[in-house]
Amino acid sequence: MNKPEILAPAGNLEKLKAAIDFGADAVYLGGSKLNLRAFADNFSNDQLKEGIKYAHDRGKKVYVTLNVFPHNEDLDGLEDYLKELYNIKVDAIIVSDPGIIMTAREVVPDLELHLSTQANNVNWKSALFWYKQGVKRIVLARELSLEEIKEIKNKVPEGCEIEIFIHGSMCMAYSGRCLLSNYLTGRDSNRGQCAQPCRYKYYLMEEMRPGEYYEIKEDQKGTYIMNSKDMCMIEYIPELVSLGASSLKIEGRMKSAFYVASVVKAYRQAVDEYFKDPSNYKFDEKWMEILMKPSHRKYYTGFYFNDENKQEYESSSYIRDYDIVGVVREYNQETGLAVIEQRNKCYDGDKVEILKPHGDNEEIILEDMRDIKGNKIESAPSAQMLFTVRMDRNIEKNSMIIKAKEEK
Template structure:
């Protein structure tokens, strides 16, 4: 039984560091071109160089997404871009289009290729086909059950890696292949610019009865609204490991550093706990508590156990009960003074929760708050301002301070 890789999203360099500091084995990110998160911060070439070094110095990996459905003009400059990624020493590239795959095999034949979930691989024959085209790893479609995945794993070559999503937002369209955004807003979802119209709030109105809104109901033939629940498999680590997949993937390149840190921590602890003693493994509620605090929609297990209960009928809003208020930049154990970089407004005397890569969360009070000039302040209201507090607790650099919303 081999421990699967824990793969986390990295929308920018801060999120990359958060993912790695909190236990991810690898991160995936978008470079300067051709990725499906055009509105994420994404990485410049220099940031990517720094990110790869940060990861490799800690024994972790970096995968770059080049997973759009390209049009003719997208191939201009593609060869130079792929060579640049190779020179930056990225560990693999996520791809979905045969044209990009063929180009990559021609110009960077030694760069590992991972097939994106956009290619909607749902059977062992297609996985075997892609493997014969030089694909090292296939990211399986989210529409598969655990049984399906286990069958595919048994039928494909052992050196063909398999990756599955275990946590994050679910697209209501098949493997993310959707054109609603294109029609409604002119933004191409398959080229990184999805406006997420599936999350809009809709009413049903008959054209000859203006102003009369009718309920949208579900019957035995299906549901008629689009808002899907988030995927969460934290309670099913043994079943996931039993499939034999290589990598467990967290969705969320558009999410916050706090989201990345908290989700990675929970899955890291759960995976490690299982492998420490599989026979005596038991799920711990504290892992779910961290996941319930980050911004999320109602959780489900997606397609893993058959037909999903995956639609939300009441609201399209996120559940946001906690905010990150600061990140610890340094802590002096003798003076008990912590230097904090602000993320949301926080007040002198506040009780906050500490999210640390190691161990359980704990609470501290922020006392004697001062700005970076040493002047006493009642709150830290400015974005990313540096302030100090006196507080008990064994704090460490990069610990995150979170607080329940009132």
């Protein structure tokens, strides 16, 4: 039984470092071209080089997405871009279009290929087809049950890896192939510009009664008939491991560094705990507590158990009970001072929680808050300002300081 990698999203360099620091084995990200998150920060080539070095120095991997459905003009410069990625030692590219796959095999034959979930792979013969085209790993469609995934894994060659999504936002369309955004906003979801109209409010109108709108749900705001819940499989680690997947994938390149750190930490701890002693493994509620703190929608288990309760009809809003207020940049054991980089306003005397890369979270009080010059301050109001607080324990660098939102 091989231990699967935990694969985390990296929407920018800060998120890449957070993912690695909090336990990801690999990250996936978008470069300057042909990825399906056009509105993420994405990576310039220089940032990509820095990110790859950061990951490789720590024994981790970086996969770059080229998973759009390209039109003719999107192919301009493709060969040069593939060569750039190969030369800076990207570990693999994630692809969905046969033309890009063919070009990659011609131009950079030694660059590992992973088939994107956008390719809708839902059966073992399709997986075998792509494997024979030189694709090493198949990122399976999210619309598969545990039993279907087991059958696929059992019927493909041992060298054909599979990757499965285990956490994050779900698309109402089949593996993300949606045209709502194109029709309603003119933004092509299959070229990285999705406006998420599935999250909009909708009413029903009968064609013979124009102007008469019928609510599908009792709420006066309309209904969110296409608004999917978020997938969360943290309670089913043994079932996931039993599938024989090489990689457990977390969705969320548009999400915050706080989200990335929290989700990676929870799954890292759960998977590690399982492999310590599989026969005596027990789910720990603290992992779900970690996952409840960053921004998320209501959770469910996707298609793994043929769960019918997939949509959230009352609201498309995220559940946001905690905010990140700072990142620990250094801690001096002799003075007991921690240097924190601000992310949201916080106050001297605030009760906060430390989200640590290793070990359990801890609650502390922000005490003796001072600016970087040593002047006493009552709050840290400015974005990314550095300030110090006194702490009675060693705080690991890159830990995140989070704070519960006040109830209104």
